[in-house]
Amino acid sequence: MVRFVHIADVHLGNKQYGSEERQMDFAQAFLNAIKFAIAEKVDFILIAGDLFHKKTEMDPVTLLQARKVLEIPKKEEIPVIGVEGNHDSTYFRESYSWMDYLAINGLMINLKPSFEDGKLRLEEWDGKSGTYYDFNGIRIYGMKYYGSISERIIEEYFAKMRTSKNTIFMAHIGVEGYVKNMYGCIPSAKIHKLGRKVDYIALGHVHKAFVEKNLVFNPGSLEACDITETAYERGVFVVDMESGNPNATLKKDFYEPRDFVILKYRVKKGIEELKGFLSSEREKTKLKNKPVIDLTLDVEKSLKNSLEEDKIKELISEYFDPLLIRLHWDVRDHFRPTMLDLSTKESIERSVVEQLLDNYSYGKIAPEVLKLKKLFSTSFDLEMVDRLIDDLLFEREDAKSPQKDSVLTRNLKDPVPEPEKLYIGRETERSESDLEEEEEVWDWRRVRDKGGRTRKRKKL
Ligand SMILES: [Mn+2]
Structure with a gap:
């Protein structure tokens, strides 16, 4: 029997609404999830993508948070196995991700395929890279986020995966129907097909927990990345797997969400x-x-x-x-009044699109919509389309933070307050679990509890 914890969508570094306290919340949730896994005496930990919130702009605090938390299972010799989500990397910017950085430093296993002459290859983890990892007879395959080509990549995995059971397939991909208008989701049946070769499908991407036929598992985000998520059931799965039969429970009480x-x-x-x-x-x-x-x-x-x-x-x-x-x-x-700029064909088109969008909460994205239309109608370049949509959908929330001032994303109905005005007070409350662990240095909420001053470390 093996026992593992399945986590997804950690979003470390999410300085939501420009709030440092919120950034600490995300780190606290991650720390608690990892500690919870260790207390549950798991054999390994799965992170199904979106460990980080931003794929490029890493800040020292976020990197330190990731490292410090991941050092805990490393010390316990519990492997942490992850895949990159859309927030960690995108397939057309293939090079080297922050999760690769953590893998090279021995802090996690980052599974992804390699390609030879455009053909997908599934290779064993060699300590630095690989597509699958074997643990006591269990094989874990990892597939990172592939946006609009996910279905095709899954087919290739399916064709090349081993046929014996006792297999886990982990991917950062959504199943359609759980969250409205979400990009990077595929029909449920396409994922269920994998059940012929796989016992447990560990997903991330949709920030809402769901289970399908004791085969497809998605725990949702640890902290709410958006107010809509506050209403969703979310957590982590603790799973016992006995000869290919998973017995999973969604756990939430390891962390008190904001x-x-x-x-x-x-x-x-x-x-x-x-x-x-x-x-x-x-x-x-x-x-x-x-x-x-x-x-x-x-x-x-x-x-x-x-x-x-x-x-x-x-x-x-x-x-x-x-x-x-x-x-x-x-x-x-x-x-x-409806103001249509009737001077040119382009300006009419733009005015019409702007007015249509005005009724939704997407903000000023008329130029992007038009760009998209042009991309589709001229040189249909899937990578460019993906990139544009990806940037629009996943980076808009970041761009809304007061530090950035992006014309693309500013929503005039939803003015962004000055950062100072956002801070009403600092946290002073402590939960019981905080007090129990007085010696814990890397307790991120408490690190900030005294007016934002970092606590003194006991040992250096
Ligand atoms: Mn996510």
């Missing part, structure tokens, strides 16, 4: 009425830590100017003591 309070309110007269609303919402809400408050105010355009953002944030802080506040405006404007 609380999110998502509110929407229609302002009829003015700021005063918010007090009653916030106080009744506060009473309804159970909080375990300082929450992220996400408030959407629905107002008539004529009323909008009389509502000061600072005052609203002050009010929210009185009732909730939040980690940070996200304020959105849903402005009702019945008299907005």
Whole structure:
């Protein structure tokens, strides 16, 4: 029998909404997941992609977080086996990823195929690279993210994989139907076909937990990368596998996720009425830590100017003591004129696309949509299309952070506050598990608990 933990979508380095505390949350979740796996006495740990949040811009804190956490299983001689997700690498930027860096440093096994004359090759892990890893008769194949060509790559794996069972297939790929409009997903049947050769399919990519026919397993993200994820079931799987039969349980209680309070309110007269609303919402809400408050105010355009953002944030802080506040405006404007630039064919097309997009929360992406149309209609280059979509979908959230100011992604309905205004307070609370482990240096939430100062290390 083997026992393992299956983790996915860690997103280390996700400085969500420009918040350093949120970056610490993601690291804390990862640390807790790894410690949990060790406490469960697993034989190995699977990370099904998106260990990191950003594929290129690595910062020292994030790299240190990854290294320090991965040193724990290394010390225990528990292999950590991973594949790259869309946030770790993309297939057309093939060279060398941060997960390769960790692998070269002996901190993890990073599985991916190699190619010879365009043909996929499955090779055994040699200590630095490889596509599969053998552990006590169990074979683990790894497939990194392949975007729109995933189906084809899976077919090639299927043809070349060994036929004996006791096999795990790990990939960063989504199954259609769980999350709306998600890129990098394929139909369920295409994945189930692998069941003829495989006992456990370890997926990552969709940030929501699901299991299909005791064969396909997806644990979801450790921390919420987006407010929609706060409603999803997510966690890690602890799996016992006995002669090819997995017995998996989704576990969540190893980590206390950041609380999110998502509110929407229609302002009829003015700021005063918010007090009653916030106080009744506060009473309804159970909080375990300082929450992220996400408030959407629905107002008539004529009323909008009389509502000061600072005052609203002050009010929210009185009732909730939040980690940070996200304020959105849903402005009702019945008299907005339709302005079409009729000067050229291109400008008409652009105006029309802009207006169509205006009703959605995608932001100002009309130029990209047009670029995409052009790519499709001229030299159909799949790599370019993938790259564009990938950048649009997966880097938009990063670009929204106050440090960056990207014209492509700025959504005028959703103005980004100044970084200073985001910080309402710092965390001071400690959970019981924190107190139990007073000696633990790399407890990322606590490292920041004293007004952001790094704790002194006991040993150097
Ligand atoms: Mn992800």
